[in-house]
Amino acid sequence: MTLPVDHASHGTVNLGELLTRVDNDYELLGELIGVFKEEYPLLLQSLRHSIACGDLLSVEATSHALKGMLSGLSMTDAAAVACRLETLGRDGKTTELTEALTLLECGVAESLPKLDAYIEEANL
């Protein structure tokens, strides 16, 4: 099951896959989203800093960490962008980093409310 998304968006969440992964445990899902909300701003800040400094090793490592978290929560579009950032960092393609970062932020900004809404609905 995939939440309906606007084709122009970058916020696809594969909810069916995610629910299978957490074994329909909404409490666990809520806990994981909470962890993401704690970790994401720190990683994002670190990524912005690394891009600004041209620290490609750090770009690669931070993007990899973000990719793991995003794919763990089945935020598929955002995870794909994080994967692209990781590749860009590894390949040294600095010109595309800022654009990819923006896409990542958009993706998370669109995905996260969907997950929040789902949890809220499940708790009602």
Add this chain to the structure above:
Amino acid sequence: MKILIADDDRISRRLLMKTLEREGYEVIAVDNGKLALQQLSLPDGPRLALLDWMMPELNGPGVCSEIRKQHERPYIHIVLVTSKKEKRDIVAGLEAGADDYLTKPWDPAELTARLRVGQRILQLEDRLVEARETMRFKATHDPLTSLFNRGVIVDLLARELTRTRREGGCTVLMLGDLDHFKSVNDGYGHVVGDEVLREVARRLLGAVRSYDFVGRYGGEEFLIVLNNCNSNHAVVRAEEVRNGIANHPIQTILGPLPITMSLGVFASSDWNLNLVEEVLAEVDTALYRAKATGRNCVRLAEPNASSCVLGQLLK
């Protein structure tokens, strides 16, 4: 069963923990490779491990390489969990010592199925090790008494003689033979004879220190090798062994049987012999003297001397 999860991603770690706890695993979770290596190196550490590829301190393949250097410990089944999907990465992980890999984001059913495969492999490994140990024991021990067999006790004697010669110490060798044992077998049957041999073996082991060696040399003959034993104490120790047998009848299915043992004793520091065959010949001669002078006694092998009666020695 214990399982280690090593992942620096909190979400992935928590998800894996919850999934595996549901499956009944006892989960230990760490967030870097160094801690993973520590946990896996513990004597009773987990034998199943899920390692993230990229981790602080030491990455997953690095942990695999270190673990595979530890040859003396039970096998650990390692699954690398990675978002690296390229063939060359997978090959590198397996070459580093991983047994399997799982790509992120993982599917719970695939994860648990792969871990069950790992458990089956570990069970097979355990059975192989057990079979090997059983075979090793059978190859080195006497089946009736479970003492070292003749080949092993003679090898141990040779090794100890070499060591004490090098270190300037003394190895004491005792060759004990049960008196009139043929009459036990002939009179009471081999079942009783076997009971006697087993009990004698037990008493001999009880009479020596944990680091001494006891072996069955022949039918009713036993070799005892005492490491770093003062030659002045050799006969006293042999007398303790003799008393250990003679002082209490052996309980058998046909009732108690009085059993005695004659012993020849050899202290390496009193001699200048290099060959184990020569040592065995001298201790055998001393045993023969014990038999010839009435049995149930101890005789010391002495250079340039005939037998030495225990009573005289102790006076």
